[in-house]
Amino acid sequence: MATVENFTAWVHDFARTIAEHSEQLTDLDRAIGDGDHGSNMTRGTARCAQLTDEQTFTGPGDYLKKVGMTLVSTVGGASGPLYGTFFLRMATSLTEVDDVGPEQLGTALEAGVEGILTRGRAERGDATMYDALAPALESYRQAVADGADLAGALAAAAKAAAEGRDATTDMVARKGRASYLGDRSRGHLDPGAASATLLLESAARTLA
Ligand code: ADP
Numbered sequence: 001m002a003t004v005e006n007f008t009a010w011v012h013d014f015a016r017t018i019a020e021h022s023e024q025l026t027d028l029d030r031a032i033g034d035g036d037h038g039s040n041m042t043r044g045t046a047r048c049a050q051l052t053d054e055q056t057f058t059g060p061g062d063y064l065k066k067v068g069m070t071l072v073s074t075v076g077g078a079s080g081p082l083y084g085t086f087f088l089r090m091a092t093s094l095t096e097v098d099d100v101g102p103e104q105l106g107t108a109l110e111a112g113v114e115g116i117l118t119r120g121r122a123e124r125g126d127a128t129m130y131d132a133l134a135p136a137l138e139s140y141r142q143a144v145a146d147g148a149d150l151a152g153a154l155a156a157a158a159k160a161a162a163e164g165r166d167a168t169t170d171m172v173a174r175k176g177r178a179s180y181l182g183d184r185s186r187g188h189l190d191p192g193a194a195s196a197t198l199l200l201e202s203a204a205r206t207l208a
Pocket residue numbers: 029033034035036037040041076077078079080082116119120121122127128129130175176177190191192193
């Protein structure tokens with residue numbers, strides 16, 4: 001079962017990992033976008049990591065709602081509202097749930113990914129963060145159906161995200177700034193798919 005302490009650890013781990021990979025994310029974005037994905041995400045996640053110094057949170061829903069609002073207001077770029085919506089939708093799904101089990105986390109992750117789709121209207125194969133998140137969610141669901149616990153399901157999700165991320169290299173970007181390059185976007189790994197993979201890898205380290 002994941003509690004508010006696990007979710008706090010997730011966001012803190014994500015902030016640390018993003019900071020470590022900031023330059024790499026920026027380099028990916030420089031190749032096909034405007035080179036701000038690392039700095040955007042580092043700024044926003046660092047702000048999120050301060051939240052627990054300022055306030056006590058009663059449960060995962062309460063906490064993730066504040067994380068989502070903070071990301072929307074601090075990350076900027078296309079990715080800010082997308083990641084913000086992901087956490088806000090997860091928060092709504094987990095309202096009043098204190099101990100989050102595999103099924104509930106799956107429902108919350110699905111709500112989060114649906115939120116990204118509603119906002120960004122990406123489809124599979126458009127070379128976005130969705131190409132990491134969609135296979136992650138599928139693998140998570142499959143693992144739970146096969147009887148996996150949180151740790152097993154999250155490990156499967158993180159592995160699928162990394163594979164989905166790597167597959168964006170061969171795609172032509174059809175959403176966001178990278179889509180302005182048309183065919184020239186092929187051959188480059190999508191920065192948002194890279195950060196989304198870091199998010200799931202953090203989840204696998206902290207939520208179980
Ligand atoms: P910006 O493109 O405004 O500079 P960032 O560089 O922070 O914003 O984020 C770029 C990432 O956002 C892309 O790599 C992609 O994964 C993601 N992205 C952009 N547009 C969309 C969209 N419509 N749907 C899903 N993800 C998107």
